[in-house]
Amino acid sequence: MTAPHHVPGVRSVIGVDAGTVSLREADHLVHRLADGLRLPDGTVACTHLVRTADRRGTTVSFALPDETAAQTVWQRLTGLADPDPGLGAVLGDRTHGPAPAARTAQPGAAEHVRRSGGRAVLYPGADRLTGTVTLADLLATSAIERVVVVGSPFAAEPDPRTPVVTQDHVRPEWRDGRLTLALVPAAGGTLAPFEVPNPTPCCADHS
Structure with missing residues (x-):
């Protein structure tokens, strides 16, 4: 299922490596830098896995709405x-x-510039994805453009009225140029994000 919402200005991207290892540490880094750098509305912040001979862990990236905003945040x-x-x-x-x-x-x-990968932590509408929301509202009010239900037949389209239990932790990923959220079936005919908070939603004090 897809939505027409598009994320603006993803061509001005800052990459950061601060030595984080886990995704949870990278999430904390994103929120810490977001507070310190006063990121503008429309920023998309992602985490990326690193697997090299010298470094195994995570980095982060920030796609700013335009080049002027990127220059300001860089400074x-x-x-x-x-x-x-x-x-x-x-x-x-x-x-x-x-x-x-x-x-x-x-x-x-x-990777973020190409929209070929990256797990989004901050993105337009992320703050609205709390508690339980309908699938239609999730797509209409956030930058998430597409959802896939893991384990469902390829042709199956979930009902837009299906409740999504967010657990206040919704991490879509860039796939083929679109911000895509993987969901799994949950109790009572609901859906839930494939990635669960570990052990609890990150950085609750930033909300």
Whole structure:
């Protein structure tokens, strides 16, 4: 099932590696930087897995609404009064921080630019996806463009009225250029996000 909602301005993407290992740590990093950098509305922040000989963990990326916003956030990031000494960042051909971390941040940023991968933590409408919402409302009020139900027949289209039990933890992913949410059948004819909070919704104090 799809929605016509499109995320604007994903071509101005900042990649960051701060040495996080787990997805939960990366989620915390996204929220911490979002607070410190005063990200504008329309920003999409994603996590990315890193599996190299030198680094196994996660990086994050921030797609800003336009180039001007990206320049402003980059200046804030590089001018942080109390920066993480291990944080590396990249924006286009510019880098900041330790060279190894900046290099590791680049593939996630490129992946986000292509919309070929990345697990979205912040995106337009994410704050509305709490409690239980209908599938139709989930698609209409957020940047999520498509849902897939894991284990369902390929041709099956879920009823737009189906309740989705969000558990306040909805993490869609970029797939083939569209922000896609994987769902699974849940009790009572409902659906739930495939990814469950571990162990509880991240960064409740940021909401």
